[in-house]
Amino acid sequence: MNRRDRGILRAHEAGISVLQRLLDLLIILITIACLxxxxxxxxxxxxxxxxxxxxxxxxxxxxxFGLYGSWRGERIRDELQKLTGTWLVSALVLISTDKLLLDPKPAYLVQLSLLASLPLLALAIYRTLLRKALKALRYRGFNTRKVAVVGAGSLGVRLAGNIARAPWMGLELLGFYDDERIEPVKLPGRRVKLGVSGNLEQLVQQARAGALDRIYIALPMRSEERIRWLVDQLSDTTASVYIVPDVFVFNLLHARAENIDGIPTISIFDSPMAGTGALVKRLEDILLSSVILCLIAIPMLLISVAVKLTSPGPVFFKQKRYGIDGRSIEVWKFRSMRVMENGATVTQATRNDNRITPVGSFLRRTSLDELPQFINVFLGDMSIVGPRPHAIAHNEEYRGQISSYMLRHKVKPGITGWAQVNGWRGETDTLEKMQKRVEFDLAYINNWSVW
Known part of the structure; x- marks a missing residue:
């Protein structure tokens, strides 16, 4: 195995990691000095x-933030997100010490913006160019690793497909190793098939001969004894061994890894609203809800008068609903009906419902009855964008009929959401309509990002 195949950077990985840190710090220092x-x-x-x-x-x-972990299997987008989170907190230190030591006078917004953004921009450009250079090297066969996938089942095929579709990772896929399958396997989205190079005993022989750099064990959970045997055998080799957990048998919701005092865990169902993302979204909600409440104060006053004068009862209707993690919250609305249903049984409003007041009909048709929910957003019970909150009675009804229904509560409910944008709003008079709404809500949670 020649130097080109083994990777020209491999022997210097520790030094390169230190150099990467020093270059990041140098770029920050140069940018600050120039400013x-x-x-x-x-x-x-x-x-x-x-x-x-x-x-x-x-x-x-x-x-x-894990900024200096291995890049090999990580997309540039994920790396830049980590970089942004790291720098945003560092920028607070920069601006605070700058004002304390250099310029205690009130700062101009432009000056603060430059201090906060230019070092981040410089780091992002540098890392992107570095990635492109490394990508070009890997396309030409440099800095690569020879890898094998153990298990030609659905999980192994999925993993191999991801590796084959991403040559920028520099992983040279040699084939599958499997005890039960010998015929080549077609990878998702690929015309050619990937061969099965042998069984697990032959894999161990290849690893001991130094022919493999990385081994990914993608066997199902039921193969625990075989996995234990294989891990024990591979401990006598220099190959890097990775166990790919068979979690794709579950309907994952924003899964991520976590460490509990040295024990690695993988969440199956989790909320994306954590860390820097949660902080940014909350700040966005506070800022926008404050501005919007100021703009709609007079219209809300006029609506309140109209509701009060046209039908008996309170101006606002506060209904118990589920918030984030299923916690009970009171959602504010302008009262649009003659009844105040908030118990174990809640009848959904329908077209031409005789419980709706004349003013309420207009409010519901124009969604103006939802305006008080900006108060909920400001108080932190809701977000401007998120799954619409349903009455508790409806949650209890549908959670037993729709798979993963309650997972929509892993984020704060919103005034509007991805389901509403795609037309799934209003009355849900059939189970299919509610299923589609939940489907789009979960798609929003899985794909949410600061951007």
């Missing part, structure tokens, strides 16, 4: 202290 020079700030000890605090914060946070 201060352009602003006419003299380079003195205070300026050095600001830069030092920022670099220390970034270096520490980079490990917390």
């Amino acid at each position: 201060y020079i352009l602003q006419g700030i003299e380079q003195n000890r205070d300026m050095l202290a600001v830069a030092a605090f920022t670099l220390l914060a970034f270096s520490h946070l980079a490990d917390t």
Whole structure:
């Protein structure tokens, strides 16, 4: 196996990791220095202290966010998200120490924006160019790893398909190893088939001969004894061994890995609203709901008067609904009906429902009855965008009829959501309509991002 096949960077991985850290810090330092020079700030000890605090914060946070893990199987989008999270917190340190040591006067928005954004932009450009250069090298056969997939079942085929579709990872797929299958396997989206190179005993022989750099064990959960035997045998080799958990038998919802005091775990159902993403979404909700409430204050006052004068009862209707993680919240609406159903039985409103008041009909048709929910958003019970909250009675009715129904509560409910954007709004008089709404709600949760 020649140097080109084994990877020209492999022998220097530790040094390259240190170099990567130093280059990141150097780019941040150069960018900050250029900004201060352009602003006419003299380079003195205070300026050095600001830069030092920022670099220390970034270096520490980079490990917390996992910024210096292996890139080989990670998309550039995921790397840039980690970079953004690391820098956003570091930027708070930069701006705070800058104001404390260099310029205690009120700062211009442009100045703060430059301090917060230009180092991030420089880092993003540098890392993107570095990725492209590494990608070009791997396409030409440099910095590659020879890999094998153990198990030619559905999980192994899916994994092999992902590897084959992403040559930028530099993983040279040699084939499957399986005790039960010998014929070649067709990969998803590929015309050619991938052969089965042998059984598990032959895999161990190849690994001991140094012919494999990485081995991915993609056997089903029921093969526990075979996996134990294989792991024990491969401990006598220099190959890197990875166990691919057979979690795809479940309907995953934003699954991610977590470490519990040294024990790795994988969440099957989880919320995407965590860490920096949750903070950004909450800040967005506070800012937008504040502005919108100011803009709609007079229209809301006029609607309140109209509701009060045209039918007896309160102006607002507060209904118990499920919030994030199934916690009970009170959702505000302008009262549009003569009844105030909020118990174990709630009858959905239908077209030409005689319980709806004349003003309520207009409010419901134009969705103006939902305006008070911006108060819920400001208070933190809801978000502007998210799955629509259903009455508790409806939740209890549908959770037993629709698979994964309650998973829509892994995020805050919203004033509007992906289901409504796609036309699944209003009355759900059939089970199919509710199923489609839940389908789009879960798609939103799985694909949500800050952007």
